[in-house]
Amino acid sequence: MTKYQEKAKIVDLEEMGADVVRVRLRAERIAEAARPGQFVMVRFNEQLDPLLRRPFSLHSVDRRGRVDLLVKVVGRGTALLRTLQAGKDVLDLVGPLGNGFSWYAEGPVCLIGGGIGVAPLYYLASVLHEQQPERKIHILLGGRTGREVKVFANRFSWSGHEVAVATDDGSLGYHGLVPDLLADLLAGVCQVYGCGPYGMLRSVALACRQAGVPCQVSMETHMACGLGACLGCTIVAADGRYLHVCKDGPVFDAEKVAWKP
Amino acid sequence: METLDRKGQSPDLQVSVGPLLLRNPVLVASGTFGYGAEYADFVDVAALGGVVVKGISLEPRSGNPPPRVVETPCGMLNAIGLENMGVERFLVSRLPWLREQGATVIVNILGDSIEEYGMLARRLDGEPGIAALEVNISCPNVKRGGVAFGTVPEMAEAVTRAVRAGTDLPLIVKLSPNVTDIVEMARAVERGGADAVSLINTLTGMAIDIRTRRPRLANTIGGLSGPAIRPVALRMVWQVASMVSIPVIGIGGICGPEDALEFLLAGASAVEVGTANFVEPGVSERIIDGIREYLVEQEEGAVADIIGTLVVD
Numbered sequence: 124m125t126k127y128q129e130k131a132k133i134v135d136l137e138e139m140g141a142d143v144v145r146v147r148l149r150a151e152r153i154a155e156a157a158r159p160g161q162f163v164m165v166r167f168n169e170q171l172d173p174l175l176r177r178p179f180s181l182h183s184v185d186r187r188g189r190v191d192l193l194v195k196v197v198g199r200g201t202a203l204l205r206t207l208q209a210g211k212d213v214l215d216l217v218g219p220l221g222n223g224f225s226w227y228a229e230g231p232v233c234l235i236g237g238g239i240g241v242a243p244l245y246y247l248a249s250v251l252h253e254q255q256p257e258r259k260i261h262i263l264l265g266g267r268t269g270r271e272v273k274v275f276a277n278r279f280s281w282s283g284h285e286v287a288v289a290t291d292d293g294s295l296g297y298h299g300l301v302p303d304l305l306a307d308l309l310a311g312v313c314q315v316y317g318c319g320p321y322g323m324l325r326s327v328a329l330a331c332r333q334a335g336v337p338c339q340v341s342m343e344t345h346m347a348c349g350l351g352a353c354l355g356c357t358i359v360a361a362d363g364r365y366l367h368v369c370k371d372g373p374v375f376d377a378e379k380v381a382w383k384p
Numbered sequence: 385m386e387t388l389d390r391k392g393q394s395p396d397l398q399v400s401v402g403p404l405l406l407r408n409p410v411l412v413a414s415g416t417f418g419y420g421a422e423y424a425d426f427v428d429v430a431a432l433g434g435v436v437v438k439g440i441s442l443e444p445r446s447g448n449p450p451p452r453v454v455e456t457p458c459g460m461l462n463a464i465g466l467e468n469m470g471v472e473r474f475l476v477s478r479l480p481w482l483r484e485q486g487a488t489v490i491v492n493i494l495g496d497s498i499e500e501y502g503m504l505a506r507r508l509d510g511e512p513g514i515a516a517l518e519v520n521i522s523c524p525n526v527k528r529g530g531v532a533f534g535t536v537p538e539m540a541e542a543v544t545r546a547v548r549a550g551t552d553l554p555l556i557v558k559l560s561p562n563v564t565d566i567v568e569m570a571r572a573v574e575r576g577g578a579d580a581v582s583l584i585n586t587l588t589g590m591a592i593d594i595r596t597r598r599p600r601l602a603n604t605i606g607g608l609s610g611p612a613i614r615p616v617a618l619r620m621v622w623q624v625a626s627m628v629s630i631p632v633i634g635i636g637g638i639c640g641p642e643d644a645l646e647f648l649l650a651g652a653s654a655v656e657v658g659t660a661n662f663v664e665p666g667v668s669e670r671i672i673d674g675i676r677e678y679l680v681e682q683e684e685g686a687v688a689d690i691i692g693t694l695v696v697d
Contacts, residue, residue, distance in 0.1 A: 352418035355453030
């Protein structure tokens with residue numbers, strides 16, 4: 124599959140709360156080639172410090188060549204985003220990278236996201252819905268506060284999906300951790316997709332294993348190249364071997380991952 | 385894109401590194417370019433001076449536990465731990481693609497013992513499509529072997545001799561900067577029969593997460609690369625090029641044509657681009673174009689004519 128480097132014009136920047144910015148970019152070749160679960164490596168400026176690109180899941184891709192990313196502003200690189208202007212500045216993207224999610228032709232599924240982990244699930248839900256509008260798609264979203272989760276919960280609901288929310292402070296939906304919401308759903312779905320913090324993914328993987336439901340997780344690690352060259356983005360597989368998130372993933376069958384306690 | 389001088393001629397970019405003839409002086413460094421195919425969408429591997437492939441050992445190696453990389457100011461630390469597929473799988477599954485592309489392939493080799501280096505050289509000798517060997521005696525990440533070969537002149541010489549005995553291929557020895565006197569190391573491998581030296585490999589370094597009070601790399605220490613190390617590399621290349629008679633390949637934080645030219649002026653016959661490949665996948669071809677433009681601007685007909693032309697008053 125062909126990868127591209129594109130100087131992508133920023134079409135829109137939107138603050139989503141909780142230091143998350145939604146960046147809409149015009150990246151036609153990447154949009155054309157992309158599938159849900161894939162990612163891009165982003166360079167925020169041409170300086171040598173910060174040096175390395177950062178990986179971001181594709182949050183949404185449309186037919187007009189527009190790509191959305193959700194960027195949580197945590198360091199100097201991502202902070203640069205707030206100095207950039209829509210309609211004027213560009214971001215340097217390399218992608219689409221990685222394997223992406225896979226799905227059965229039919230059957231109800233559950234998408235579970237924690238915090239910024241919601242990013243690739245929106246793209247997945249859109250494609251699943253487009254391919255088979257009758258398919259039941261359950262969305263479970265978790266976060267620290269209602270303010271962090273609400274905007275994404277609304278977007279999924281507008282698209283006609285059934286959404287349940289869990290927050291750490293109880294300010295919206297269930298007061299507790301989002302994997303707790305899985306228990307009631309697992310009997311009725313044929314596939315679970317998860318993205319979020321490590322501990323959340325581990326809980327999701329464990330719950331799915333107990334229920335005998337297949338689960339795909341999108342993993343995150345330190346990564347230098349995104350192209351399979353540096354071999355830096357290692358995770359440990361269930362059989363003890365090393366996997367590389369950029370090439371073997373970022374989406375893994377949860378049973379193939381060695382979950383650290 | 386061809387850049388022409390006033391007579392309508394394109395500058396000659398060909399260089400020789402000992403017995404090794406390169407179409408231009410820009411190579412990509414081992415461990416930063418996979419086996420070439422990883423970059424096929426961004427770079428024409430046949431347009432490069434050469435592709436130095438990810439270091440190969442006799443048997444496959446799984447490498448170090450994660451985390452293996454961390455960014456530092458103007459650079460990165462890595463402790464990959466020499467993960468590779470082993471020589472047999474490389475020959476069957478990776479070398480043929482590079483050969484078909486017409487790439488100049490330099491195979492980086494590493495081992496745990498002098499015998500292993502010798503066996504690798506014998507195994508690769510005569511394989512079609514290999515232009516040269518680069519011997520890694522300096523990787524700082526593996527707790528056994530590696531460090532001693534690269535930091536003790538007698539050991540470095542012995543490894544070089546063992547590889548030399550195993551092959552007639554042009555032989556480049558890649559030097560570690562983590563030594564008191566790199567010129568002494570260069571002289572040692574020259575005695576051992578090296579046709580050229582490449583330098584520098586990564587500088588050993590470390591980073592700590594002050595919240596968890598733990599090292600950021602699972603291996604605790606790693607190798608520093610990127611533009612942060614360039615002045616150190618340039619100084620060492622200049623010293624070695626001035627003091628030994630075999631050619632030098634300059635490596636260390638090269639991110640653009642200006643950086644590459646600094647190394648050539650300091651006496652390097654060619655350069656390897658490393659960490660910058662991660663940041664800008666097409667950087668190596670941009671550097672070739674930039675060198676060509678510089679030669680036209682400077683009214684130089686051949687890149688070979690500017691090598692080592694540093695003026696020190």
